[in-house]
Amino acid sequence: MYQRKIPIDYECGLSVAMEVVGSKWKFCLLDEISKGIKRPRDLVNAINGITKRVLQKQLSELELHGLLSKTIYPEVPLRVEYFLTPSGESLLPLISAVDQWGMGFASQLKVILEGKDSEI
Amino acid sequence: MYQRKIPIDYECGLSVAMEVVGSKWKFCLLDEISKGIKRPRDLVNAINGITKRVLQKQLSELELHGLLSKTIYPEVPLRVEYFLTPSGESLLPLISAVDQWGMGFASQLKVILEGKDSEI
DNA sequence: AAGCATGGTGAATAATTTATCACCAGATGA
DNA sequence: TCATCTGGTGATAAATTATTCACCATGCTT
Numbered sequence: 001m002y003q004r005k006i007p008i009d010y011e012c013g014l015s016v017a018m019e020v021v022g023s024k025w026k027f028c029l030l031d032e033i034s035k036g037i038k039r040p041r042d043l044v045n046a047i048n049g050i051t052k053r054v055l056q057k058q059l060s061e062l063e064l065h066g067l068l069s070k071t072i073y074p075e076v077p078l079r080v081e082y083f084l085t086p087s088g089e090s091l092l093p094l095i096s097a098v099d100q101w102g103m104g105f106a107s108q109l110k111v112i113l114e115g116k117d118s119e120i
Numbered sequence: 121m122y123q124r125k126i127p128i129d130y131e132c133g134l135s136v137a138m139e140v141v142g143s144k145w146k147f148c149l150l151d152e153i154s155k156g157i158k159r160p161r162d163l164v165n166a167i168n169g170i171t172k173r174v175l176q177k178q179l180s181e182l183e184l185h186g187l188l189s190k191t192i193y194p195e196v197p198l199r200v201e202y203f204l205t206p207s208g209e210s211l212l213p214l215i216s217a218v219d220q221w222g223m224g225f226a227s228q229l230k231v232i233l234e235g236k237d238s239e240i
Numbered sequence: 241a242a243g244c245a246t247g248g249t250g251a252a253t254a255a256t257t258t259a260t261c262a263c264c265a266g267a268t269g270a
Numbered sequence: 271t272c273a274t275c276t277g278g279t280g281a282t283a284a285a286t287t288a289t290t291c292a293c294c295a296t297g298c299t300t
Contacts, residue, residue, distance in 0.1 A: 006169060010230050013222030014147045014215070020229060022142065024258070027134045040277065049126060054258060056278065066232055076267050077276035087225060094221055095134070097214055102133030105207060109140060110130050112186055125285065144288070160247065174288060176248065196297050197246035 020065045025050055025058050027095050030067065030084065034092055038081040067091065140185045145170055145178050147215050150187065150204065154212055158201040187211065 009015040021027060028047055037046050040059065044052055059082060062068040067088035073079040084092075129135040141147060148167055157166050160179065164172055179202060182188040187208035193199040204212075 008229070008233075009168075010226045012148075013219035013224075013226065014151070015222065016226045016229055017218045017222035018144070018147070020225065024138070027138075028132075031134070041275090048129075051259065052277090053260075053279085057258085060278095064232065066228060072277090075276095077274090078266075080277060087228065090224075091221065094214075094217055097217065098137045099133035101211065101214055102135065102137035104133075104210075105140065106130045106133065106136045108186060108207065109128070109136055112184065113128075161245085171289065172247090173249085173290075177288085180248095192247090195246095197244090198296070200247060 020062075020067065021091065023058065023061075025054065026062060027098065029055075029058060029062065030088060030091060031095055031099070033068070033082055033084060034089075034095075038083060040080060040082075043082075062088070140182075140187065141211065143178065143181075145174065146182060147218065149175075149178060149182065150208060150211060151215055151219070153188070153202055153204060154209075154215075158203060160200060160202075182208070 008019050021030075025047065028050075029043065032043055032046055037043055040052070040055060043059075044050060044055055047055075059068060059070075063070060063082070066085055068082050069085050070080055070082045073081070128139050141150075145167065148170075149163065152163055152166050157163055160172070160175060163179075164170060164175055167175075179188060179190075183190060183202070186205055188202050189205050190200055190202045193201070
């Protein structure tokens with residue numbers, strides 16, 4: 001992280017939500033973890049396009065913000081599992097709703113941006 | 121806009137939603153417009169921190185994506201009003217939910233980032 | 241003519257986020 | 271010893287987004 005030029009407005013729910021969840025992979029990460037994929041290695045494999053480093057960073061931010069927690073099992077090879085905190089779980093209905101909305105909007109957006117109908 | 125390096129995944133609702141709504145001011149803008157603030161000048165005044173240029177850009181993106189529409193009244197001085205399309209309106213419950221969640225999470229985030237309780 | 245209000249745009253830059261690359265460490269098996 | 275698996279980090283580059291600044295135009299008022 002770094003020092004933001006414009007600080008978070010704690011009075012504004014949208015500002016707060018954007019701070020903790022408004023980045024490229026976070027919704028996706030929370031979604032996958034809620035589905036049972038908990039290990040970093042598995043998440044890298046499950047999520048198309050994310051890299052190890054980026055995953056680590058976003059996981060650690062989610063952990064810092066209290067949406068994720070992790071457990072380290074002293075096995076060999078080392079096993080680490082991330083899981084949702086209550087705050088993280090409280091976000092699931094929202095993530096689901098956003099996903100639903102996006103699915104419904106996809107064909108419209110495709111027409112707008114590419115000028116053709118989708119076959120979905 | 122520009123040509124994205126990584127294209128939108130139309131199969132993924134989260135990806136689609138992030139594309140049209142995942143930027144700093146869009147939730148806020150849709151929220152204000154739904155509350156009846158429709159003119160660019162009024163939006164600049166209503167939203168703390170946004171500038172004229174940024175407002176114009178985000179409004180035009182929302183318009184391009186089909187969440188907003190605008191009407192030009194040939195008055196003097198010129199009057200322009202933006203309003204929500206049905207797609208834009210379908211987003212309102214979600215924005216409200218995100219805002220609610222953020223409000224509920226604010227005090228926790230404040231403790232985490234600043235180490236002190238809020239007085240809200 | 242000058243100043244103001246409206247809505248708008250292009251170019252350049254700053255700020256921020258994401259990605260790439262090269263590493264480290266522990267323990268295991270070949 | 272060397273390669274492999276795991277999870278992890280620092281430095282840097284690239285991509286993306288947001289902001290600043292300087293403009294344009296119209297038609298009013300002074």
